[in-house]
Amino acid sequence: MSISIAIVEDERNYNNALKKVIDYQGDMKVVAQFFDGNDALKNLSDISPDVVMMDIQLQDMLGIEIIEKLRKEMPKTQFIMCTSFEEDDKIFNSLKAGATGYLIKGESMDKILASIRDVYNGGAPMSFSIARKVLNHFERKVSDIKSFEELTEREKEILELLSQGLLYKEIADKKFISIDTVKKHVGNIYRKLHVNNKVEAINKFNHFKN
Numbered sequence: 049m050s051i052s053i054a055i056v057e058d059e060r061n062y063n064n065a066l067k068k069v070i071d072y073q074g075d076m077k078v079v080a081q082f083f084d085g086n087d088a089l090k091n092l093s094d095i096s097p098d099v100v101m102m103d104i105q106l107q108d109m110l111g112i113e114i115i116e117k118l119r120k121e122m123p124k125t126q127f128i129m130c131t132s133f134e135e136d137d138k139i140f141n142s143l144k145a146g147a148t149g150y151l152i153k154g155e156s157m158d159k160i161l162a163s164i165r166d167v168y169n170g171g172a173p174m175s176f177s178i179a180r181k182v183l184n185h186f187e188r189k190v191s192d193i194k195s196f197e198e199l200t201e202r203e204k205e206i207l208e209l210l211s212q213g214l215l216y217k218e219i220a221d222k223k224f225i226s227i228d229t230v231k232k233h234v235g236n237i238y239r240k241l242h243v244n245n246k247v248e249a250i251n252k253f254n255h256f257k258n
Contacts, residue, residue, distance in 0.1 A: 051076040051168050052097040056088040056114065057130070058106050062153070066101060066130075069157045076164060085109035093121040099164050102147070104131040104138055112138070112145045119146040126167040130160070139178055149173040196256050198240045206233045211250045 053070055055078060057063040067078045080095050082088035085106040092100065092114070102111040115127050128149035129142045139150060149167045151160060152175040163173035199207065202223075209219045216234075220227045234246075243249045 051099060051164060052079045052095075053077065053099045053101065053164060054080040054082065054088075054092060054095060054097040055101045056082045056085070056092075056106070056111060057101065057103045058083050059103070066160070069161070070164070073161060076161075085111070085114055089114050089117060092125075093118055096122050096125055098125065098168055100125055100127045101130045101160075101164075102127050104129055104142065112141050112147075115142070115145040115147055128163060128167055128173065136181060139181060150178045151175050152177065192241075192252060192256055195241050196252075199237060203233050203237050203240070206230065207237055207249060207253050210234070210246060211253050 053076055055063050055066050055070075057066065060083060063081055063083060067081055070076050070078050079097050080091070082091070085108045089109075102115065104111045111129065111131070118125075126149070127147045128151060129147045130151045130153060131138070132153045142150060149163055149172060151163055151173065155163075155175055159175075163171075166173045196204075205223070206219055209222065214222070216227050216230045220230045223230075234249075237249055238244065241249055241252050243252060
């Protein structure tokens with residue numbers, strides 16, 4: 049059975065080049081081409097292809113927004129990001145939105161074709177550099193969790209109050225301890241979380257909570 053594919057890509061030459069190579073394969077066919085986001089948003093769910101090759105930075109909107117809006121209507125469709133962007137936020141926002149693959153446009157057509165087959169068969173294809181970033185992100189997350197677990201209950205309470213914007217004196221009054229004790233706890237928090245200041249500590253704390 050042929051894999052049905054839609055291409056959402058505003059760069060016409062690349063869109064047409066992808067279509068040509070995909071249609072040349074015996075096991076896949078391009079059933080729709082979209083050159084802007086609005087057009088894709090209006091028509092994709094009616095077509096419900098097996099795979100959508102999605103550019104991130106379209107002229108009129110982000111490909112990530114399209115996936116967020118259509119994901120529930122197209123539960124059986126797999127989305128592969130095919131883009132020149134390698135920024136962490138774009139990668140993770142794409143994956144959070146529901147993309148199952150993430151390829152860099154410089155990849156060979158062979159890699160792109162293999163990725164379409166892979167995602168169709170339940171895989172999650174990624175360019176090597178993207179896979180490395182995802183791995184590093186989770187390694188950092190695990191390291192943050194371990195650091196956070198080292199904090200005592202009192203240190204966690206103080207960090208929570210710091211994140212609410214309370215000053216050392218206010219924390220001291222609230223917890224019935226001296227300002228020096230608060231400073232000592234804060235010093236321990238910085239050391240355990242491997243940070244140098246309040247902003248970094250609060251950022252790590254919020255990141256962990258999320």
